[in-house]
Amino acid sequence: MPIKVPDHLPAKEILSEENIFVMDESVAYHQDIRPLRIAILNLMPTKETTETQLLRLIGNTPLQLEAVLLHMKTYTSKNTSSEHLESFYKTFEDIAHEYYDGLIITGAPVEQMPFEDVAYWEELKEIMDWSKRRVTSTFHICWGAQAGLFHHFGVPKVDLDEKIFGVFPHIVEKRNVPLMRGFDEQFYVPQSRHTEVRREDVERMAELEILSTSPDAGIYIAASKDGRQIFVTGHAEYDPQTLKYEYDRDTAKGLQIAVPKNYFPNDNPELAPLSTWRAHANLLFSNWLNYYVYQQTPYDLGAYI
Ligand SMILES: CC(=O)SCCNC(=O)CCNC(=O)[C@H](O)C(C)(C)COP(=O)(O)OP(=O)(O)OC[C@H]1O[C@@H](n2cnc3c(N)ncnc32)[C@H](O)[C@@H]1OP(=O)(O)O
Numbered sequence: 001m002p003i004k005v006p007d008h009l010p011a012k013e014i015l016s017e018e019n020i021f022v023m024d025e026s027v028a029y030h031q032d033i034r035p036l037r038i039a040i041l042n043l044m045p046t047k048e049t050t051e052t053q054l055l056r057l058i059g060n061t062p063l064q065l066e067a068v069l070l071h072m073k074t075y076t077s078k079n080t081s082s083e084h085l086e087s088f089y090k091t092f093e094d095i096a097h098e099y100y101d102g103l104i105i106t107g108a109p110v111e112q113m114p115f116e117d118v119a120y121w122e123e124l125k126e127i128m129d130w131s132k133r134r135v136t137s138t139f140h141i142c143w144g145a146q147a148g149l150f151h152h153f154g155v156p157k158v159d160l161d162e163k164i165f166g167v168f169p170h171i172v173e174k175r176n177v178p179l180m181r182g183f184d185e186q187f188y189v190p191q192s193r194h195t196e197v198r199r200e201d202v203e204r205m206a207e208l209e210i211l212s213t214s215p216d217a218g219i220y221i222a223a224s225k226d227g228r229q230i231f232v233t234g235h236a237e238y239d240p241q242t243l244k245y246e247y248d249r250d251t252a253k254g255l256q257i258a259v260p261k262n263y264f265p266n267d268n269p270e271l272a273p274l275s276t277w278r279a280h281a282n283l284l285f286s287n288w289l290n291y292y293v294y295q296q297t298p299y300d301l302g303a304y305i
């Protein structure tokens, strides 16, 4: 939450320069409060796991949220039961006439296919176009980020020689941006990708800025300068066991997969993995919800979007 201070207090300028959020009394007085409406477009096969991971993170805020789960109408999930989807999910068609304060588009295990071969690509393009008109800020994760960067900005995804797999150190590139508030100089994030977006392709787009990168894993966070589109290539939301699950799964299938880096103690898969990214994940999502959703969205949704 912002610190509310008298309009001309000298500390206000110092804290603002430190990228601490300070709000004038006059602005605070005019804030109206209502629950935030957040839609989660869940493209993951492991839908129940992903729901839990994301709700845990967005629930870590004093703000009231109304979360709506979405799945694709034009694709039939193999790994999630239709009972679960019918009970808890809606489709885009059900909500297309509404406005949302925030939208999260998850990753999906389709990154090695051309975008056009993904069965729900047309529906996803429609949702991404809609998000520009009806959502205050959209948070794209992993393949969702690649899809958004490609669709909105023509940034291609590029195959990697080897999967980036493990928990890597990341750094802040643009410190004076609200999404980065309170980030450590170096922090850890799980990455699990066979593809990447290249720095030069993102830098070519004047509307985008690169906020955080990793020497090992490349671009981590890019965003539109107006904050309405956030693209995150890593999986801050992953549970401590998720990379282990992916490693065991691929090993059992006989795939050539390296042990995830910086994850198991001594890189020994027999030992229980250590979580080193949870604090970062909480900060990333609460910064997004606070500064890009709550502080920006109009009280009357749809009033200016
Ligand atoms: C880069 C990122 O975004 S990372 C995020 C993705 N990571 C994960 O999903 C990790 C967890 N996933 C998994 O472990 C595995 O996908 C499993 C175990 C759930 C299933 O794996 P498999 O049995 O090998 O593959 P399966 O044939 O069931 O298809 C896997 C998924 O690929 C996706 N998929 C495959 N082909 C297509 C296609 N043409 N169009 C759209 N989606 C497709 C679907 O999401 C499908 O699962 P779903 O139908 O339940 O949504």
Ligand SMILES: N[C@@H](CCO)C(=O)O
Pocket: 108, 109, 110, 111, 192, 193, 194, 246
């Ligand atoms: N995180 C994914 C990789 C991209 O599909 C997995 O290992 O399932």
